[in-house]
Amino acid sequence: MYTFQEIWGNQRLLQHLRMATKKQKTSHAYLFIGGAGAGKRLIAKTFAKYLLCTSRQEEPCGVCESCRVFDSGNHPDVIHVTSQKKTLGVDEIRAQILETVDIKPYRYDKKIYIVHQAHTMTIQAQNAFLKTLEEPPGYAVFLLLAETGDAFLPTILSRTVTLKINPLSEEDISNYLVEKGVASHEEAIFFAAYGQGRIGHALELIEDETFRQMREDILTRMSRLSMIPLSEALLLAKEWEIYKNDYRFLDIISLWYRDLLAAKTLREERFIIQKDKKELIFSAANESAEGLAKKAAAVAKAKERLMQNGNFRLTLEVMLMKLKENETR
Ligand SMILES: [Zn+2]
Incomplete structure (x- = not known):
């Protein structure tokens, strides 16, 4: 557990951290930026x-005392800074960092603060933290974990080493899932696609029964969409309100059109991501590639609208109308 060897992808970043440590040239503060599950x-x-x-x-x-205590999850010199609220406020920063940072490490020569959801730090919290960041005690190391760098004051950014965690290729992820024995080769390929470059995300989806059910439901509906009248198709906007807080159903629809396009233009099974649904896909891929591309774009647009708090029913109705266009070709 917790070795560089076990981490997939981002090898240059890992090499950088290793070399800096070996040369004892590590910084006092790092900002790791990457999406959830990256x-x-x-x-x-x-x-x-x-x-x-x-x-x-x-x-x-893995065998020295520090490593063993670390693996047990109770290392005295590793402090996880978290918040119960949506933001990391000045109170949390005060109680969890400022009030303890001057106390020397218990046992080892470093005291490491891992700040979770650091992008939710309020401006006030950042300002409070800044003073420590400007003159940290020699033993202190801050590892800030953030989904984006946009939320930080320039003064914070200039005092941290920013490291971007890149998403992995779908191939990397599916290889990982197969190697770990959590998915069959067939499943690994489409879970990797849903994972969008994030192993953690793909792993979560594999174990998520709700997601599997949602996928079956959506794909069954999509495969019949061209056979039902528009009035009936529009009723899906109401029915799918059960997914109102879970936009993953749109990712499922996106991947559906992606596969229809592959089936239509490349005509070979090997280009299809969802091999478990290949019969459905080949029989549904009966319109022009141009039409399919437009539909894929309509799904992307709907997701964008919902992310910007667009009205759920209305957005879906607009999308479904686009998905029902030009079906005679
Ligand atoms: Zn060790």
């Missing part, structure tokens, strides 16, 4: 473990 926590924790490892090897050794 691996921020895993990378930061592995780095923290490595910084504290007393064996000084290529990897956190």
